[in-house]
Amino acid sequence: MYKVLILLVIFFLSGHTSVLHAANPSSDELGYTSDSTVLFKAAGSYEEALQLWKTPEDINGWIAANFSYDTSRAMGLSETQGKKNKRPPIYSPSVFFHRKTGVCVDLARFGVETLRRIHPSSDPKYLMIEFDPIQIKGNTFRLHWLVRFKRDGKTYFFADSKRPGHIAGPYNDTQAFIKDYEQYRGRKIVAFREIESYQKQRRTQTMQQ
Numbered sequence: 001m002y003k004v005l006i007l008l009v010i011f012f013l014s015g016h017t018s019v020l021h022a023a024n025p026s027s028d029e030l031g032y033t034s035d036s037t038v039l040f041k042a043a044g045s046y047e048e049a050l051q052l053w054k055t056p057e058d059i060n061g062w063i064a065a066n067f068s069y070d071t072s073r074a075m076g077l078s079e080t081q082g083k084k085n086k087r088p089p090i091y092s093p094s095v096f097f098h099r100k101t102g103v104c105v106d107l108a109r110f111g112v113e114t115l116r117r118i119h120p121s122s123d124p125k126y127l128m129i130e131f132d133p134i135q136i137k138g139n140t141f142r143l144h145w146l147v148r149f150k151r152d153g154k155t156y157f158f159a160d161s162k163r164p165g166h167i168a169g170p171y172n173d174t175q176a177f178i179k180d181y182e183q184y185r186g187r188k189i190v191a192f193r194e195i196e197s198y199q200k201q202r203r204t205q206t207m208q209q
Helices: 002-016 046-052 056-066 071-076 079-084 093-099 104-118 174-185
Strands: 125-136 139-151 154-158 168-171 189-195
Touching: 046 093, 046 104, 056 104, 056 154, 079 139, 093 104, 104 125, 104 139, 125 174, 154 174, 168 174, 174 189
Parallel strands: none
Antiparallel strands: 125 139, 125 189, 139 154, 154 168
């Protein structure tokens, strides 16, 4: 009976505590299914959405209800394919709004550029995370992208392809989030950058041991 009780406690914690529960580390695919029943401010076009949405939560609601991960596109954008072939372009926000599918950097671009249009004072930036590399079907993956924004002196993160519809925070700084995120993903983070564009490079802040 005692062993059964312990197993039930472990099951409860693993299912209800985001920091303790690690995601599947083998890819950036959704850690849970998007919820099409989520209420959000619907718009017929991206330009209409820019007029309708006012907050990160408005963007986040649309992502929760609409985003799906494109595994085949991820393979084409992998580090391995980038060395062999010209990588496909990252979707613009308007294209992404229409397609509703993509990979982490497509989603991050949508989040950053949209938030800059509707709420620039939140200071949205890309957060690029470098993991220890993994191999999936012969392709190397190490980078992951999401969005960092500020509110009332605190730091928040969203537009994460691993958990669309989730806003992480408040955090005092990005380093605190990275420590939690490494545990959630179950992969070692070796470096991260906060940058203005997915196309630019900036000095990497390495993880302190």
